[in-house]
Amino acid sequence: MENVVLIVHLILALSLIGTVLLQRSEGGGLGMGGGGGATGGRPAPTAMSKFTWALAIAFIATSITLTLIAAEKSAGTSVVDRLGGGSSAVEGSGVPDLGESLLPPSADETPLLPSGD
Numbered sequence: 159m160e161n162v163v164l165i166v167h168l169i170l171a172l173s174l175i176g177t178v179l180l181q182r183s184e185g186g187g188l189g190m191g192g193g194g195g196a197t198g199g200r201p202a203p204t205a206m207s208k209f210t211w212a213l214a215i216a217f218i219a220t221s222i223t224l225t226l227i228a229a230e231k232s233a234g235t236s237v238v239d240r241l242g243g244g245s246s247a248v249e250g251s252g253v254p255d256l257g258e259s260l261l262p263p264s265a266d267e268t269p270l271l272p273s274g275d
């Protein structure tokens with residue numbers, strides 16, 4: 159199921175790129191050039207712009223679907239669980255065991271170091 163949605167998602171992405179590139183340029187990129195009055199109104203939507211909106215909505219829908227599928231697969235697991243073995247993966251990786259507390263030892267617990275005489 160995930161592979162089918164992913165293939166549809168990729169086809170929609172390529173189609174959306176193609177339709178955006180095929181559209182006629184309105185000029186004045188990013189709304190520059192200003193103007194107002196009768197020439198400042200929005201043009202009537204064309205069939206190409208409606209098709210672009212439909213592709214965009216379908217693309218967003220497949221994005222949300224892929225997110226939900228991925229969240230369902232990973233529910234209740236962590237990266238350490240997927241490595242297999244929990245604490246054994248940490249021991250084998252060279253990470254020191256910090257024990258129960260991450261705080262430094264108190265003055266009573268520190269061993270006395272020999273003097274350098």
